[in-house]
Amino acid sequence: MSDLRSSNPIIQSVRVSCYAVPTETPESDGTLQWEKTTLVLVEVSAGGHEGIGFSYADVSTGKLIESLLADVVEGRSAFDVPGCHAAMIHQIRNLGRPGIVSMAISAVDNALWDLKAKLLEVSLLDLLGAARERAPIYGSGGFTSYSIEKLQEQLGGWVEEGIQSVKMKIGREPADDLDRVRAARKAVGPDVELFVDANGAYSRKQALAQAERFAELDVRWFEEPVSSDDLGGLRLLRDRAPAGMMIAAGEYGYDSFYFQRMLAAGAVDVLQADATRCAGVTGFLEAATLCRTSQLPFSFHCAPALHAIPACAAPSFLIGEYFFDHARIERMLFDGAPQPIGGALQPDRARPGFGLEFKHKDAAPFAI
Helix, strand or coil: CCCCCCCCCCEEEEEEEEEEEEEEEEEEECCCEEEEEEEEEEEEEEEEEEEEEECCCCCHHHHHHHHHHHHHCCCCCCCCHHHHHHHHHCCCCCCCCCHHHHCCCCCCHHHHHHHHHHHHCCCCCHHHCCCCHHHHHEEEEEECCCHHHHHHHHHHHHHCCCEEEECCCCCCCCHHHHCCCHHHHHHHCCCCEEEEEECCCCHHHHHHHHHHHHHHCCEEECCCCCCCCCCHHHHHHHHHCCCHHHHECCCCCCCCCHHHHHHHHHCCCCEEECCCCCCCCHHHHHHHHHHHCCCEEEEEECCHHHHHHHHHHCEECCCCEEEHHHHHHHHHHCCCCCCCCEEECCCCEEEEECCCCCCCCHHHHHHH
């Protein structure tokens, strides 16, 4: 390993590019419909190395990085990730933390961690320290726009690949949800863990009634049965849901204060965090620490290629989301994206940083 610590490599540039990738088919969940996914890529250079990070966000996120964050990171030591992170938080004081601001910080923070590990010529997992070698996952998709046949094909396909937990979307047509969940259970068999995600589409009483019905089909995980802003409603569901059914939420957390409020309210059995939203790997590990001190399990939301390593570094981690859209994009646009083996993602510790290389030529047709 070269002795870069004494040279104190300085961040020379922060570059941003955005890519809009059409979905395989039109998709929807309980509260949203979409036909494309936008990836905001950040490339940070120092000491002859380049770190990459990204967020799934709007192109305005990239513009914010260029106009507000790049200048406060450039010129700093590439080893001082906490200092860069604090400087970005300070810079956006008057804009507020939720939304695209934290997504912008996330993309830069992720790139900084990747850069630091590459400068030290180690995997990011070795830099952070491993709590486990593999990150268990659940296959996630089952969009409400899918036919029953497509739903069964996708979920059953994951089971055939060795993934023993799967999640489907519900909530757009509540009257149809029980039949769709019943079809999903038939496709995956009795021994696979079946999860559902309403994306906040139900009312409190509606969600309680559905939870009782889903329990008859051995649904083990009910995500956002009500809006994640309704902490009282989530607590009600957690207290009243059938035994063995976990209530999960947290994907819309943009800072540690959000996660702290959710945990203090007793709103969830499993807390989710997303390193493309919650201020990067730095914020993700803060959320993981809150879970550990609260003795609750922790999960990652989406972006599996990005989350495999920080999940393995989090002692409180339980299982993460192998989201269909993002897994597809990461296979298309990155070399080194980890693939499921035996229902888990195992980072390649021989590859530095996140172990990812962006395929600029392949991504060029999707550039915005």
